[in-house]
Amino acid sequence: MRSISKQQQIQHLFWRAGFGATPAVVQRESQRSIKKVVRDLIHSDQSFAPLTVVDTSQLVDRKDLQNMVRTGLIDRTMLKQRLKENTEHIRDLNVLWVERMGSSQDVLREKMALFWHGHFACRVLNPVAVQQYLNTIRKHALGTFGDLLMAVSKEPAMLQFLNNQQNRKNAPNENFAREVMELFTLGRTDSGADGSANNYTEADVKDAARAFTGWGFNAQGEFMFRKNQHDDGLKTIFGQSGTFAGEDVIRLLLERKQTARFITTKLYRFLVDEQAANATARARIDTLADRFYNKGYDIADLLESILTADWFYEPAVVGNRIKSPVDLLAGMEHALGLQFEQKQSLIFIQRTLGQVLLYPPNVAGWPGGRNWIDSSSLLFRMKLPDLLLQAGQVTIRPKEDGDVNTELLSKRGKGSMQASADWKAFEDAFASVSTDKLPDELASYLLQQPLGAAQRAAVVKRIKPDSSRSEQIRLLTATIMALPEYQLC
Template sequence: MQRIRPAQLRHLYSRAGFGATPAQLEQAGGHSVRATVKSLFADSQAFTPLELAGGEVVDKGELKQMMRAGQLDRLELKAKIKEAALAQRGLNVAWIDQMVGQKGALREKMALFWHGHFACRINQKPGFVLDYLNVIRQHALGNFGELLLAVSKTPAMLQFLNNQQNRKNAPNENFAREVMELFTLGKAVSGPPHYTERDVKEAARAFTGWQFTPEGQFIFREKVHDDGEKTIFGHTGPYRGDDVIAMLLKNPNTARHITTKLYRAFVNETADLDRTEQQRIDKLADQFYASNYDISELMESIFTADWFYDDRNVGAHIKSPVELLAGIRHLVGVTFSEPQPQVFIQRTLGQLLLYPPNVAGWPGGRNWIDSSSLLFRMKLPDYVFKNANVAVRAKEDGDVNVQPFERKGANKFTTQVDWAGFEQAFAQTPSAQLPDAIAACLLPWPLTPDQRNLLTKTNPSSANPIRQLATTMMSFPEFQLC
């Protein structure tokens, strides 16, 4: 069996995770593509739920009740609300730590995709957010149908899409619409529509009664449920929410929509898919459907396919801000002393985890790049490695609930970097070959002659050539791609 080539290995690790350290590239080499991919799945087998640091934090609704009951005064309430916001910030950073860690990168990469797909944004409810986050992480590589049902029943999603207000005789269509348009069927690009307004309206009636308790438990409330007949996708019956989810999964358009989205996120995000790619996606979608939505099987097919490693697909993905941050941290073992700078980076570059812009998630691709975000990305290695002064400020949201994210000190980076670990892998590399060897780890393509000149000029015989070279290369526009 043919061994995986180093360039393939680098590509695989950058897509199925957040990049490979030089040590990982060395250790993982020597096996076939299939065996290497298998080992990535094995490495992500275990699921460990994230927890709230500092234990129980009370959500805002409960706090207001406590205040009304006289159990809290105004100052205590204010302090508690701040605590809740900080707890959500803690979750944000804890998740990034998880991505950066030595194990389970594929699971977290998939969970990041599902976070954009099942985008959900709520304030002041750290308990709900934790529950939602663990659901997408737990099912990230499991069964899509189970993931869909579980995430749809999280209090976070029910609140975000107003299903608590969806009652018999007073339907709220928000959840029913988004579950069709974004989570499953998608809008038809051509041909007949995948669903009608009537389907949305009737499905909304079926979802009445899907609520959550103040303690954050899903509950089906019979008395607000509309138990009348509904006609959805041409079928009539006294349907409930679970029935609608089952119908959506039965529709092959769901498999196609999800597969297309996964293909764009993991293989190639270029706007126009050619005929070959369309056929490839059709085949994958059929397989996904036939497997009853086995996410791991689909992803394994993608990562082991020859075309996954085609030149056309290498470097065809612009790293999202979180992928960039987690990647830098992973590659050279960076830890931040404070959570705030990591939140600052996400805010400045436009991807704050747990706060997607809307239910459609982050648009991604070239939308990440404009004049200011590109300059900031290119300066980021200086900020992270050299703790250089940050001269940029993130925009204010205007929302008092996220004020803890805007606190001073956001742009004071203090980091520890494990350069020794990174440098060790190049200990035997002759200095003339260092630029190419480091590039093979950090960049999607070999250095151009211009780049090699540049590296020689900007890094004149320094005491720490490896870290100098790596820092410079991480400022290259090519480092923004994977």
């Protein structure tokens, strides 16, 4: 079986466990063992730092503002201004997070937070609630799944998004309980002959909804158990009976091995192979899921098991995933030290490519995989290096998603969408490479698959004989980044 070089292994690791790495980092880490590199990624010396753009004491959502209009506390002009400010705060949080992903700080935490954002998809228009939710998934991203599940389930943003604020005794709302089972823990399965799912029944959902009655939040954005709205009657969930509350439902879900298998499968698809359909992949997932369950849902331990496995570095696994729009954007930022002249450009790119952070399309998150690519998005992806590095003209419109909020977020003026790169740091990594070998060295760093002969010829044609070394590197870099193969990681 063909093996890959140590440099390719390191690049593969940093793409899957982060957003790529600078040439200097790749060169440095290639001298160390994979196990040591993985452990450093998991146990980063960076202490957790919340992302903050808005005062957490200002939890006022759209309904609160509309009530203030009705009671005369503010007029409609003030309402419009406050809603605009809310949208701008969420935009700023989005940009701050993308910039953090594009830095070298605690990249595995940010990559896993991106995974959990898709898993615990949540979309509300209150910037304080969004900020709290984002920092919760970032804080627990490498901890235990049990702590993460409990913390996210008690976030005001999630309780609002899944209507549990309206879940009351004598009028239960099943939305939150259903999604906790179907999307967060046990997974969707085909219905049986009796109309029930294999992993849970409709009766389980109904009684779990009763258990979650009373879970809500107050005006300060704090989780609150409203005892007078809680149904404290007998409930039966997964064959067990008791006067269960919400915390008991979470415990019962974690006791089921299907939860460990569902999370492991989803993470395997995120890190290794989106198909994961053959017998070999299923056997690997079974082994990983058993360990995950027996280790108390330790996320870091599961990651270490995957990222240090020999099969993780097999050629068939390398370069087999389409970069998500955020992977692509953060990866370019990371590789070249990009600084955007207009922060709005970051939102414009996300919306044009179909992934606006903090605005998932629905409770199931982004479908990913081949869904990232269509004719218009692929064209924009391949033009992006020229737009950013050569100040090219933007002629493509963002995708229509029917959402006025993302439309406002991504509005920008006509003309160029330029970013400045830290070219000196990038060029220094290739200082000792001869001119004739420069295309291959740059390609071996920028692409996860070897550069084909026809592609190499097309790339080399772009070199101007009378250009400076610096100009050659910049032009070759932009050219290679514009290849379809750059869309894979």
